[in-house]
Amino acid sequence: MADFLTIQNGRPFKRIQVPYLHFSEFRTNLLKLAFKGAEVVQFFAYQEDPSIKEVLMLGFNAPSRDFFSYEEEGTVQLMAVLRKDHQLFAVQTTAPETFDALSRQDMRFQLFEREIAEQFGLIPKDHPWLKPVRYHANCRGVKDVFGNDYTQDIPGNYPYFQVEGEEIHEVGVGPVHAGIIEPGHFRFQCIGERVLHLEIQLGYQHRGVEPLLTSVPFKRLPILIEGIAGDTAVGNALCFSQAMEALLNLTPDDGAKTLRTVALELERIANHVGDLGALSGDVAFNSSAAYFGRIRGEFLNLLLVMAGNRFGKNLVRPGGVTMGLIEDSRNLILSKIKELRPEIKEVGDLLFSAHTVQARFDGCGVVSREIPLVGVAGRASGIDYDVRQAFPTEKYSEIPACLHTRTHGGVFSRAMVRFEEILHSLDIIERLLQRPVTTQPVVWTGEVSLASSSCVTTLNEAWRGELSHCVLTDSRGGILRYKIKDPSFHNWTGLAMALRNEEISDFPLNNKSFNLSYCGFDL
Amino acid sequence: MLKILKTRIHQGYRTSQYPTKPLTLHRHFKGLPQVNTACRDEMAQRCAEMCPQEAIDAKKRLIDLGKCVFCGLCERISNGEFVHFTNEFAMAATRREDLLTSGAMPDLTVHRRKDVQGLFGRSVQLRQVSAGGCNACEADTNVLNTPFFDLSRFGIGFAASPRHADGIHVTGPVTRNMREALLRTYDAVPEPKIVIAAGCCAISGGPFRGSPEIIPLETLVPVDLYIPGCPPHPMTNLDAFLRFFK
């Protein structure tokens, strides 16, 4: 792997250490690695700050390649981080304005390339599915790849896939949906009740988070980060804090690591319990819908005890946590777990053993493990990947893996994986809170300067799956590029695939079984 | 069937008796702030400078609840000298300026719209519009339908269609990509109608203020009720609804 830099989760490195390849070589190497089974963690574009360009050129000593010749080809850099066998590999290049799409050979790159096209106006030539991702103008002010005029409302030039034929009909749903949920547009191509294809078009929640992160004062960063996806506030704050710690050379104390792990697991439990409730509701099994709905609240209230609010916001900060855990609170969490574990088991048993539920869950929305999903949905399809095991942070290296019994890739498996993870997470918390926790609380005022010309990639197993942040700094210790990847970035495709050949009436059920983030995707 | 009955008995009756009986949130909950007007100037100044939301007016000793995300930083760095966040959840206001507070909120029932209670006091339906937030606001609105809060016992509900609604409940900073959908939803609600801005995003852009991708709600539609928080606690929402509509 000489053409890649092996990097560690949450460890900083100088950007100059990352092999800088000619685009064609970059492309070939990435494809080769992906062909061997590597998955894409990050693949994004950025623009170099002028002062670094010089440093890179001076420090660049690969005699066989002439750095300066790349310059003429473009001004946008590409950075990729791939993972394979619990290792992370980084590589970079300068992108030509038009380049041969990697997606032509490997679909793993398709959404990343669309994002690069939308954010930076580069053209991935012969991309098989070149459509807008979120609907916004590119940051360079160059000609729009999709031919959109952004004074016009979304979706602009969005060529929906259409199936033709006499008996084919199309159903469009959203962006505003019937319930209290986020906006997104779903378009079904159906024959009778059967769905041949589902296209998911997002972008309605796009707030421009990534550009904000490089332009606002540092004091605002954690608040913005926790606003990426409120249900993943702890996960995002953790990815952010670990990145800042790497670039500031900070090490949280052991107590802080414990509390951060506990908070991440509480976030997982609350969301999974809520999802099991929502799944119950979707098959009209009202008793477990009501019980799980209430139990979810109990866990949100535990986050409130730890953080002052029900989503665990404002707890995790670079260097540690903002609040210690007093003995009262520790005992409260432990006693709540004791009280709720049997309730969860009982309600879970009620749900999974009900014939009416089995009839709806079983065999519905099966996704093959060929589709590179992450997190719950991935594990439900038998993809054995959990960041807590593969790239452990915080206290996870001490924690045994969660084992799954159902991995058939359908709604039943996705529900069962959640249920098993809830019980596993309860054990984790109990184990970590056996003894009193002491930590020195921290505050983040943002009065810092980051390690210059550096880079760090952080990964955590948020409740939906692999969540990753990648931060690049400039020569003055500012943030040059902040890239966020929510697990939903991988998994929306899974939902679209799950619907193939299913009845359209099973859409809500499948949707809940994935429960993906709109705002985390739209940024 | 037996299992269903057994679980039903185990689960019991869980609905809160609020508002008949008062309800107190855990003391860690960061609710209505109490600003200490006797705080030293330099300390108030320091808090104002550090506040990630620029929500503090150091001179007047006020916090703008429409911008504050209740992160508690000002309380921590001043060690309680500048402000203490109480566990009081009632924080809604009907006028934007009322959200600038040092701890006392004006009585909402004095300034609320007066045409609303007669029309909607017994039954009101709201159309929720999620317009670019982080979805925590939506989630903590949704829980009002769970057994503990049981919103429908007050005759308040969320409607699927704006045509069946008496008002809209907006969360999120309103993204450019949701502007059109928001306006169309608003237009589809029959007159007279109510607009509720819930969460600091809807009130002031929240964490996303300054982004060219958002359009402030107030420039699009008139707002009748402001519910502060990031997100507002379900009780903050519930209290606001009850005092506004009843």
Ligand code: SF4
């Ligand atoms: S609690 Fe509110 S006023 Fe205080 S620092 Fe945080 S955002 Fe600012």
Ligand code: SF4
């Ligand atoms: S106000 Fe806070 S909780 Fe609500 S949507 Fe905005 S960021 Fe999320």
